[in-house]
Amino acid sequence: MNKPGAHILAITNQKGGVGKTTTAVNLAASLANLGRRVLLVDLDPQGNATMGSGVEKQSCERTVYHVLLRQADARSVRKQAGKADYDLLPANRNMAGAEVELVDEPEREFRLREALAQVSEEYDFVLIDCPPALNLLTVNALAAANAVLIPMQCEYYALEGVSDLVNTVRKVKAGLNPGIEIEGLLRSMFDPRNSLAQQVSEQLKRHFGGKVYDTVIPRNVRLAEAPSYGLSALAYDRSSKGAQAYLQLAAEIIKRRTPKEA
Numbered sequence: 001m002n003k004p005g006a007h008i009l010a011i012t013n014q015k016g017g018v019g020k021t022t023t024a025v026n027l028a029a030s031l032a033n034l035g036r037r038v039l040l041v042d043l044d045p046q047g048n049a050t051m052g053s054g055v056e057k058q059s060c061e062r063t064v065y066h067v068l069l070r071q072a073d074a075r076s077v078r079k080q081a082g083k084a085d086y087d088l089l090p091a092n093r094n095m096a097g098a099e100v101e102l103v104d105e106p107e108r109e110f111r112l113r114e115a116l117a118q119v120s121e122e123y124d125f126v127l128i129d130c131p132p133a134l135n136l137l138t139v140n141a142l143a144a145a146n147a148v149l150i151p152m153q154c155e156y157y158a159l160e161g162v163s164d165l166v167n168t169v170r171k172v173k174a175g176l177n178p179g180i181e182i183e184g185l186l187r188s189m190f191d192p193r194n195s196l197a198q199q200v201s202e203q204l205k206r207h208f209g210g211k212v213y214d215t216v217i218p219r220n221v222r223l224a225e226a227p228s229y230g231l232s233a234l235a236y237d238r239s240s241k242g243a244q245a246y247l248q249l250a251a252e253i254i255k256r257r258t259p260k261e262a
Contacts, residue, residue, distance in 0.1 A: 005121040006120045006121070010145035010149070011024045012130035012138060013150055014134050015161045017132075020151050021044065021227075022223055023217070024042075024049050025040070026223070026233050026243070027249060029233075030234060038085075038124065039087045039089065039119065040088050041116075041127065043095070043137050043140070044095070045131065047090065047092045048129075052232070053088045063091050064095060067115045069102070075119060109139050112128075146179060146180065146183075147180065147183035149184055158200055184256075185213065213249060215252050217242065217246065222237045232246075
């Protein structure tokens with residue numbers, strides 16, 4: 001489904017605590033810093049990407065919830081991220097009810113695709129921060145996306161989790177979105193001193209080859225601190241290893257895209 005407009009990336013992993021939201025916020029900020037037009041979609045009822053973007057989630061009268069239920073369009077809901085040059089479709093606890101309310105709705109898996117089609121041409125990249133579960137919200141993200149970015153920690157159960165996710169993407173490709181691909185696997189919270197992390201990293205490269213991003217996101221205090229100030233690591237401490245790693249990732253993603261668009 002290579003449609004005109006933005007390159008839509010679903011950032012997902014069924015396992016929580018792998019740096020998914022950290023990646024969504026910091027990649028959005030880094031792509032914007034490199035001159036790209038970016039929309040970040042917070043699809044997680046926890047609303048962490050919303051808060052991490054400097055937007056108070058409880059003050060949002062309209063969110064992605066209203067977009068999915070066709071009560072509002074994306075243009076009327078989107079907000080400017082604080083201290084970062086990207087747009088945001090915010091989320092808060094209302095999102096938790098979206099799944100239940102969508103169950104009996106027609107074309108329920110395609111609500112996000114439908115909404116993003118209206119604004120896609122205004123952006124170079126749309127990043128979707130998915131909830132840490134394979135639910136109807138995640139299926140909406142996968143049905144709307146061109147590709148999937150999988151953040152993961154290099155630990156014992158990581159490969160099994162990635163295998164499950166690959167199978168899910170395969171099913172979505174067969175049934176809902178024939179154009180979707182796995183764009184890349186991102187090694188996050190990486191500690192090079194950990195021998196198990198090194199072993200899993202090597203296994204990943206053997207299994208997935210060029211799908212594994214060259215960029216590695218290190219464990220970094222600044223990355224962990226930034227969200228509590230509603231900032232990306234780039235705005236909080238540009239010189240930090242975490243901020244520099246996400247800038248490097250953004251440059252790598254742009255470079256990967258360029259030959260395809262040339």
